[in-house]
Amino acid sequence: MLYLIASCIALLFGPLFYRYFSSGSGLQKGLDGFIFVSLGGLVLIHILPELLEHGGFITLFFVLLGVWGPTASEKLFHRYSTITHNITLLLGIGGLLLHTITDGGAMVLAQQEGNSTLLALGVIMHRLPVGVAIWWLLKPQVGTRWASAVLAAMMALTAVGYFAGEHLLTQLSLENTVYLQAFVTGSILHVVLHQPHGHQQEDKHGKYQYQAGIGSLFGLGLLTLLLLMDTGGHEHAHQPHGSEQFLSWLLTISPILVGSYFIATSRFALGLRPSSPSLALRWLQRLAGPEALLITLLLLGPWFALYQVIGLLAIGLLMTMTQVKITDPHPSIPDSALGFGFGQLVDRSAPWIILSLVLANLIGHPSVPLENPALQVFILLLVFLPMRFCNLGAVILALALAYSGWSQIAIAFTLLAAPVLSIGQLKLMNWKQGLMLGGILLAGLMVADQVVLSSTVTLQLPDTVNVLGLVIIILLFGASLLRLGPRQFLSRLMINIKSTSHHHDHASSHENSAGHSHSHTKANHTEHHHKHQ
Structure with missing residues (x-):
């Protein structure tokens, strides 16, 4: 009973947080x-x-439908975009209400012998961001009365789940409602990504990004605590894909990633910079860095590294000889090598690295039957086209897919295609250049199908070095979050995420190549989209 009371009290922090954090734009940004x-x-x-x-x-599929369906509806029916947004908000709130019933049941399970009390504590603590989010989303749009009614309904439904017994929980189990919950989960993501109308205050100069960064670090701390609790007693904590897997990957990758940033700093100091007048050198930096090759060599092995060098060399030669311009160039170059390697490059690569790990944790899940290499490549193609992976993000994704047991064809395709195969880059190429690029990638797939690239010669570092590397990466990524704020930090990943940012910082300019009118068209489209959000 104590758990039930504590979980209801946790929800009441929502109005309290909102009252004190909505008084100024800076605090509001921190809450966001x-x-x-x-x-x-x-x-x-x-x-x-x-x-x-x-x-x-x-x-x-249902998650993506929940995320992008409302956005597509807003674009198709501009006049009814507000209605669409409100329906999505209603779905998201409905999903959270449904989830509260299972929360109540989870607290009952935690009280049984043999189960950890950390499960109940995790349920209680994750109510904190949920309660704050409910009030933050609803109060500006429907007022205090309805927002209070939703919180009261959440408390009541938690009690229903707590007292209803196993029969009701069986009816509402994931097996029976999984696709509905997937769609609603996508709706929640959509609402999180698109700030509510009541919070679209002007911040054109990004002066409150530091406060947003502070808030995001608190959110990251709470999320880390919840995930650590999840490994302590949750019924599916034994699954290989989860927080334990995530932490294992981070520990393995972090020290090598720090080494890659050192290499980037060194090559900048030696004159290999994004502002180089040589198109060949600029393409070298876009495709390989060459700091990305270090990760492939040490963690995927020498054969994958050799394959990547030859494949990217062929792509780089094609792009240079046919004078293809690079999408999303560095808009400005810092004066110091350290500012580039551990500042600007971290800002550009950190979101892609995090996205790569999250993606691999999802599409590499054992419950996702993607054993056919052709299907794996097709899924990756769908992922790459709307994005523009940086070279470090591409290698991290390839590495995470290798850890998830994907075929070497998919891993090899990621190494070659992720840094170059995007709609933004293809727009800067004619059909002949596109066909030649496709030919190189097809040849690379054929080679990967015939030659064994896997190797047992990978670097194994002591645990202390891995932990130290992880601490450094957390500090670097945390500093980037503070500089940019969470929305600007992630604004480079996709067009729809970018459009939620209410200022246009130079770091988020996407496909901003000089002399191409399509960039002006996109700017107009983004401005038009803001009017309908």
Whole structure:
């Protein structure tokens, strides 16, 4: 009974937080950062893997429908975009209400012998961002009365789940409602990504990004605490895909990633810079860095590294000889090598590295039956086209897929295609250049199908070095979050995420190549989209 009372009290922190944090734009930005990271991270790392475990690959379709469906509706029916947004908000709130019943049941399970009390504590603590998010989303749009009614309904439904017994929980189990919950989960992500109308205050100069960064770090701390509790007693903590897997990957990758940033700093100091007048050198930096090759060599092995060098050399020669311009160039170059390697490059690569790990944790899930290499390549193609992976993000994704047991064809395709194969880059190429690029990638796939690239010669570092590397990466990524704020930090990943940012910082300019009129068209489209959000 004590758990039930504590979980209801946790929800009441929502109005309290809102009252004190909505008094100024800076504090409001901090609250936005907290919700963006804590609730968004909870969905991506905790809820989605569980949905995949019960619903399989088709679950991802319903999640994507929930995320992008409202955006597509807003674009198709501009006049009714507000109605669409409100319906999505209603779905998201409805999903959270449904989830509260299972929360109540989880607290009953935690009281049984043999189960850890950390499960109940985790349920109680994750109510904090949920309660804050409910008030933050509803209060500006429907007023205090309705927002209070929703919180009261959440408390009541938690009590229903607590007292209803196993029969009701069986009816509302994931097996019976997995696709509905997947769609609603996507709706929650949509609402988190798109700030509510009541919070679209002007911040054109980004002066409150520091406060947003502080809020996001608090959200990250809470999320980390929740995930650590999840490994301590949750019924699906034994699953290989979850917080334990995530932490294992981070520990392995972090020290090598720090080494890659040192290499980037050194090559900048030696004159290999994004501002180089040589198109060949600029393409070298876009495709390989060459700091990305270090990760491939040490963690995927020498054969994959040799394959990557030859493949990217062929792509780089094609792009240079046919004078293809690079999408999304560095808009400005810092004066110091350290400012580039551990500042600007961290800002550009950190979101891609995090996205790569999250993606691999989802599409590499054992419940997602993607054993066919051709299907794996097709899924990766769908991922690459709307994005523009940096070279470090591409290598991290390839590495995480290798750890997830994907075929070497998919891993090899990621190494070659991720840094170059995007709609933004293809727009800067004619059909002949596109066909030649496709030919190189097809040849690379054929080679990967015939030659064994896997190797047991990979670097194994002591645990102390891995932990130290992880601490350094956390500090670097945390500093980047503070500089940019969470929305600007992630604004480079996709067009729809970018459009939620209410200022246009130079670091988020996407496909901003000089002399190409399509960039002006996109700017107009983004401005038009803002009017309808």
